[in-house]
Amino acid sequence: MRLPGGDVDLELRCSYSLSVPRLEVVRSVPGTLWEAAYGIHHVGYWSDDVAADVAELTGHGFVTEATRPAPGGGLHFAFLRSAATGFRVELVTRLAQPGLERVWNAGEGTGR
Numbered sequence: 795m796r797l798p799g800g801d802v803d804l805e806l807r808c809s810y811s812l813s814v815p816r817l818e819v820v821r822s823v824p825g826t827l828w829e830a831a832y833g834i835h836h837v838g839y840w841s842d843d844v845a846a847d848v849a850e851l852t853g854h855g856f857v858t859e860a861t862r863p864a865p866g867g868g869l870h871f872a873f874l875r876s877a878a879t880g881f882r883v884e885l886v887t888r889l890a891q892p893g894l895e896r897v898w899n900a901g902e903g904t905g906r
Contacts, residue, residue, distance in 0.1 A: 796863070804823055840887075856883070859873045859874060860873040864889070869885075870886070870890065871885060
């Protein structure tokens with residue numbers, strides 16, 4: 795993962811709701827943007843081109859907080875925060891959507 799201070803190895807653990815819209819609960823990672831917080835942490839969007847969308851948002855005053863390179867180049871995801879309001883956005887490559895949907899669909903019949 796690439797943070798403003800450089801590259802780091804982080805273990806992110808999360809759980810998702812089985813209903814739409816998906817709610818994601820992420821385990822707190824002290825000293826990072828995933829530190830425990832109250833309220834809505836971020837909203838997530840699928841992106842056909844994460845790097846281009848990051849450039850668009852930074853042009854509108856957002857600050858890049860974290861990125862993860864994708865295998866073969868490009869970005870797998872990015873977290874950006876509005877410098878004006880603190881509103882945080884996660885952009886995830888649309889290439890990850892089928893895999894995540896398989897995981898979400900597998901859990902629907904489990905009663906969890």
